[in-house]
Amino acid sequence: MPKLMEVVKNDNLFTSGHRACAGCPAPIILRQALMVAGPNTVVSINTGCMEVVSTIDPFTSWNVPYIHEAFENSAAAISGVESCYEAFKKKGKIKKDMNFIAIGGDGGTYDIGIQALSGAIERGHRFLYICYDNEAYMNTGIQRSSATPYGSHTTTSPAGSVIPGKKQKRKDLTEIIVAHNIPYAAQASPAYRNDFMKKVEKALACGGPSFINIISPCPLGWRFNPDESIEIARLAVQTKFWPIYEAENGKYKITHKPREEVDIEEFLKVQGRFAHLFKPENRHIIDEIRKDIKYKWDRLERLERLYSD
Amino acid sequence: MSEAKKIDWKGVDDMPEMAVSLSTMRVNKTASWRNLKPIIDYDKCKPCGICWKFCPEPAILLKEDGSPVIDYDYCKGCGICVEECPRKAITMHREER
Numbered sequence: 001m002p003k004l005m006e007v008v009k010n011d012n013l014f015t016s017g018h019r020a021c022a023g024c025p026a027p028i029i030l031r032q033a034l035m036v037a038g039p040n041t042v043v044s045i046n047t048g049c050m051e052v053v054s055t056i057d058p059f060t061s062w063n064v065p066y067i068h069e070a071f072e073n074s075a076a077a078i079s080g081v082e083s084c085y086e087a088f089k090k091k092g093k094i095k096k097d098m099n100f101i102a103i104g105g106d107g108g109t110y111d112i113g114i115q116a117l118s119g120a121i122e123r124g125h126r127f128l129y130i131c132y133d134n135e136a137y138m139n140t141g142i143q144r145s146s147a148t149p150y151g152s153h154t155t156t157s158p159a160g161s162v163i164p165g166k167k168q169k170r171k172d173l174t175e176i177i178v179a180h181n182i183p184y185a186a187q188a189s190p191a192y193r194n195d196f197m198k199k200v201e202k203a204l205a206c207g208g209p210s211f212i213n214i215i216s217p218c219p220l221g222w223r224f225n226p227d228e229s230i231e232i233a234r235l236a237v238q239t240k241f242w243p244i245y246e247a248e249n250g251k252y253k254i255t256h257k258p259r260e261e262v263d264i265e266e267f268l269k270v271q272g273r274f275a276h277l278f279k280p281e282n283r284h285i286i287d288e289i290r291k292d293i294k295y296k297w298d299r300l301e302r303l304e305r306l307y308s309d
Numbered sequence: 310m311s312e313a314k315k316i317d318w319k320g321v322d323d324m325p326e327m328a329v330s331l332s333t334m335r336v337n338k339t340a341s342w343r344n345l346k347p348i349i350d351y352d353k354c355k356p357c358g359i360c361w362k363f364c365p366e367p368a369i370l371l372k373e374d375g376s377p378v379i380d381y382d383y384c385k386g387c388g389i390c391v392e393e394c395p396r397k398a399i400t401m402h403r404e405e406r
Contacts, residue, residue, distance in 0.1 A: 008371055016366040016383035017334035022342060023387035027365040054334065061334040193362050227388030230363055 007035040007197075018061040020053040023219045023226020025190045025233060026132045027053075032193055033101065033130055036200040039064060041099040042081050046074035046113055048105035049139045050132065072112045075120040075129055078102040082125045099204050100127035106147035107137045110173050121180045121209040128203045128210045131173065134218040142221040146171045149241075150292070151285040152273050154221070159276040164285055169292070177211045178247045184210035186246035186255075191234035195255050199246060206248075215242045223272020232270060239267040240297045251307040254300055264290050335383075339366070343386030345401040347379060353398035360390035360399060 013034040020027050026049060034041065044067040045051045051068055054061035069077045078100050088094045102120075104113055109131040117129060136154050137143040144154040150169045153159040157166040177185045184206040188196040196214065203210035217232040219225065224232060236242040238258045245254045265286065268274040277285050318324065349360075356375040361367070368384040369377045391399045 011367060011370075014367075015333055015335050016368055016380065017337040017339060018366075019337070019339070020365060022365075022385035023389060024365055025389075028363060031365075031367060032362070056334070056337075059332055059334045059337060063333075190363075225388075227392045229387075230389055230393055 010035045010038055013039060013041075013063045014054070015061050015063060017059075018054045019056060020049070021218075021220055021226070023229045024049070024053075024216075025229045026050050026134070026216045028190050028193075028230075029130070029132050029196070029214055029216060030054075030103070032190070032197055033200050034064065036197050037099045037101060037128075037204060040096055041065075041101055042078070042085075043067070043101050043103065044069055044074045044078040044081065045103045046105075046108040047071045047139075048108050049134070050103060050105070052139055071108050073116045074102045074104050074108065075113060075117040075127075078127045078129075079120040079123060079125040082127055100125075102127055102129045104129070104131055105137075105139070106131060106133040106135060107139075107145045109133075110147045110171060111145050114173075114176075117177075117211075118180065121177065121182055121211070124208055126208055128200065128212065130200075131211070131213045132216040133213055134216045134221060135170075136218075136221050138218045138221045147173070150289060151277055151282075153276060154273070164276060164282045165273075172296075174211070174213045174247075177213075178250060180209075181250065182211060182247075183208040184246070184248055186210075186212045187242065187244050188212055188214040189233045189237045189242060189244050190214065190216065191230050192237065192244060192256055195244060199255075202246070202248075221273065223275075224270055228270065232267070235262070235267045235270070238262040239264045240293050241267050243297060243300055245300060245304075252300065252303040253307075254304050264293055338382045339385050340382050343384060343404055345386045345388065346381070346404045347384065347386065347388065347390055347399050348402055349377060349379060350398045350400065351376070353396050355396060355398075357395065359393055359395060363389050363393050365389065 014031050042065045046069045067077055082100045085098055133147050135147045136145050142154050143156045144166055147170055148166050151165045153165045159165040174187050184203045186199045188199050199212055215233055215236055217229045219229055237244055239262045244256050361369045361371050361377050366383045368380045391401055
């Protein structure tokens, strides 16, 4: 973990003045990641909230080399950049060590970009992919994605008399990435900032493809006050809705275990997108979410025990 | 932080080979987004850097001694710093213009 006063020097890599909504934690994620990565970094972002808010023509928030890519291919673009760098380094045209970071939202990672990401990981390029998961297509108006949790209200799965929000369960992308035999994959939360920065440091040092999936509560889409976004990211971990863990060469380790049990209702009731679940006829959905969380947590704990010795 | 750079283009030959940005996003001041204004009570503040770490802009800067200063040109008034301050040293006040 780098020292605080060392990373302060790198705070100017993502500048203020960007147009992210007040209270959006995704710029915090970018700042924290760049503070660890330092100025010798190339960033590629696919279309999504963070691309739209940080690069409004002709301005840019980035003080590092930056490529904007189409919705599906930020991982493909960064693998090209990395190959080019390796070739130049072999010829002696570049001397310094560089980091490569691709960033995507959950729409560009879970749904549209998964084939480019899977391909880039399989080819073994040295890059870090950060997916900031706000659990729907927030930039285009809160449409459901495959990261949207079960029972959530979105504009394309509206809660009402016919359906109680999204009827399908979310896909577990981190598990899919771990199945690629990747050197480093992790799940993180912006509320546990030291944990996240440590994970970025580990991921950049692993010498191969790495992946971090980080929850990013969206005040607009999740329907809560902007000042609560970090608190909700913390509740997501405490209620085990979003367990933060890492898989280093397939070895699982839960990096934060909540000290006391917090019921999932604490996390659901502060968000407007789950408000309909508290009606008597939709109560069974909360029970099902609780059962799923318990199943996944038990599985994670068992996997951790499997590799603990 | 580097301020807006100006690039002089006189003819086609001066055009850069690849897409470049003309200036930084820092020319867009986002202060007008704010309805409530955070104010730090320096008597209560024990510089820990938590508000700085959680500021999305970043509109909270750290001085040499580690104490935070709010840059009101960019603060959007989201209130994350108020919520996260462990000593409750930051409070929200109605913005007056």
